[in-house]
Amino acid sequence: MPDPITRRGLRSKAGIISAAASLMYERGVAATTVEDILVASGTGKSQFYHYFPDKNALIIEVLSHQLAVILEDQSRFDLDSWDGIVGWFRALIDRHESWWGLHGCPLGSIANEVLEHGEPLRRGAADTFARWESTLTAALEVMRGRGELVGTADPAALAEAVIAIIQGGYLLSSIKRDPSPMRGALLAALGYLASYAPAAEGQVDRLQSRLGR
Amino acid sequence: MPDPITRRGLRSKAGIISAAASLMYERGVAATTVEDILVASGTGKSQFYHYFPDKNALIIEVLSHQLAVILEDQSRFDLDSWDGIVGWFRALIDRHESWWGLHGCPLGSIANEVLEHGEPLRRGAADTFARWESTLTAALEVMRGRGELVGTADPAALAEAVIAIIQGGYLLSSIKRDPSPMRGALLAALGYLASYAPAAEGQVDRLQSRLGR
Structure with a gap:
């Protein structure tokens, strides 16, 4: 049986991460202080530093938490x-x-905000994105196995491009408060994926080959 | 003849903006204090507040400065x-x-960093991106006029999608320190543009129509 104190500890650690994630997402990382997080999660300073040696350790956990939220939402769709x-x-x-x-x-x-705040955070962000991409890579591999994508399609490269494009759509749609950039970006992503469906074309390939496809 | 004091004033205002832009780009906006900018640009506090009532006013000018840097670089290419x-x-x-x-x-x-810091900054960012997009819209209009894009192509929507996709490429390539996401994202952008070249295809259109194309 799990130790009840440890279970309570895990719950309060998860509470800190969840409160920090909400604040950092809404206000930004720099604008979120440890004090804000303590108040929002109802935890004490010594408890906080017991779980997280510093703010960076917490940010890495927040990135994982945000990915879990994305994957939970994404699980509604059969991406293969x-x-x-x-x-x-x-x-x-x-x-x-x-x-x-x-x-x-x-x-x-x-x-984006923590990218320039040292190698551990950049690597943490890169690892988190790689985990997101791997879920889409796996789905595209299934499609390729079923012949819904041609054999020359590279699921990992396609997944990486799609996740990058989604980032751009989010940023410009957020800046403009308009779904239009996200729609345009995803039309391009879909067209790119579909260009690896068994029926191919000429002009697109010819131009894309000049970028190294 | 321009007043030499005014000219000197314009130079020192431009110096503040340029120093602020470098610091904000390298370290982030939140991590850049007015004090840092004064030191980097060699200006005094009273001079700073003479030109910029607050940090937000400066940030809007920094966004314009960054766009000018982008457009200067972009001018090497005939985008039409x-x-x-x-x-x-x-x-x-x-x-x-x-x-x-x-x-x-x-x-x-x-x-991205200032997006959640109030409507004036969000609008300033949206206006700056709109100016960037307009340069590409104009180029795509020329291509459509020459028949290099079909008559149904919407240059403004295509330009918006391309700029969004570039944003996503920058973000993921920066996180991963790898050109691959930018390449994949731009392959998709190019394929999307090329799908409006006079030679069309079927599968891509059929799928994209489900997103509202």
Whole structure:
């Protein structure tokens, strides 16, 4: 049986991470102090420093927490199918029809801010994005295995491009408060994925080959 | 003849903006204090507050300054041609082969940080991105006029999508220190643009229509 004190400890650690994630997503990382997080999570300073030696250790956990939120939402879609991908993309666009609680990508907006704050944070962000990409890579590998993508398609490269494009859509749609940039960006992402469906074309390939495809 | 004191004033205002832009791009906006900017630009506090009532007023000028840097670089390419677009995209990819002085998109990385710091800054960022987009919109209009894009192509929507995608490429390539996400994102952007070239295809259109194209 798990030790009840340890279980309580895990709950309070999770509470700190969750409170920190909300504050950092809404206000930004720099604008969120340890004091803010203690108040929001109802924990004491000594408890905080017991779990997190410094703010950076907490930020890495916050990035993981934000990814978990994204993956939970994403699990509604069967991403190993065109229908699932289109549904996921539609949901990303529709989310920008309202601004309630939306402050850019849950992961990317925080990652952007900590990117220049030392190698451990940059690596933490890179690892978190790699985990996100791996879920899409796995789905695209299934599609390729079923012949829904051609054999020359590179699931990891496609997944990486799609996640990058989603980041751009989030940023510009957030700046403009308009779903239009996200829609345009995802139209391009979908077209790129679809260009690896068994029916191919000429002009697109010719131009893309000049960028190294 | 211009008043030499006014000219000196304009120079010192430009010096403050330029120093602030470098610091904010390298360290982030929150991590850059007015004191840092005074030291870096060699100006006094009273002179600073003569030009900028507060840090927000300066940030809006910094966004414009960053756009000017982008447009200066972009002017090397004739963006109203496929060759020019491919050249521009290649340069954006090649820039990520080395990390010297690169801290994400000169404009987008700063815009991302100030996005949640009040409506004036969000609007300032939106206006600055709109000015960037308008340069690409104008180029795509020329291509459409020459029949290099079909009549149904929407230059403003395409420009917006391309700028969004570039943002995503910058963010993920910066996080990973790898040009690969920028390349993948721009392959998708190019394919999207090329799908409006006079030779069209079927599968891409059919899927994209489900996102509202």
